[in-house]
Amino acid sequence: MTAQPVRRQAVIRGEAPWWLLPSVEAALCGPAGAELRELGHTGAPVKEARDFTAQTLTAWGLAELSADARLVVSELVTNALRHAGPPQGVRLLHRSAHLVCAVLDSADHPPILTTADHFAESGRGLWLIDTLCSSWGWHPLPHGKLVWASFPTPLPSHHRTSA
Incomplete structure (x- = not known):
């Protein structure tokens, strides 16, 4: 398997992949979307989101992205908890060559x-997301916002070229 280079995409306030917003704002339908609502009713919303992400990616055949995606979802949920209260939901979308965690x-x-102080115990979550993902951003919604991060997905084995 050859490594796929990650192409960075500039993030501009409110911009998201053209196919993301209709899928997120409307009810998810189709085989490539999954949603976790009522997050935190068990008292462990970050763990719930990580477990949901791992299970969904395994079911989609994307287990190799699970570790990075679980970390990104953990950071997105933690940021929501710290700065906005309980998240309204976690959505995962797999479209073409992209996985989006929202x-x-x-x-x-x-x-x-932000730039965290060297000794700070927090403040590095978005840096992790920026490092691990090919792009990320946010989009205002009528009652809040959607924060998303995108990963390139591996090519199906029949499309991969040998080295």
Whole structure:
């Protein structure tokens, strides 16, 4: 298997892949979307989101992305909890050559990429997301916002070229 280069995409406030927003704003239908609602009713929303992500990616045949995607979803849910209250949901979308992890929250202010002090115990979540993902961003919604992160997905084995 050859490594696929990650192509960075500039993130502009409110922009998301053209295919993401209709799928997120409407009810998810089709085989490539999954949603976890009522997050946190067990008292462990970050764990719930990580487990949901791992199970969904395994079912989709994308288990090799599970570790990075679980970390990104953990950071998105943690940011929502800290800055907006309980998240309204986690959505995973697999379209073409992309996996998108999205978290809906009730705050209307954007996520802010900050520089944490060397000894700070927090403040690096969006840096992790920026490092692990090919693109990320946020989009305002009527009652909150959607924060999303995109990964390139591996090509199906019949499309891969040998080295």
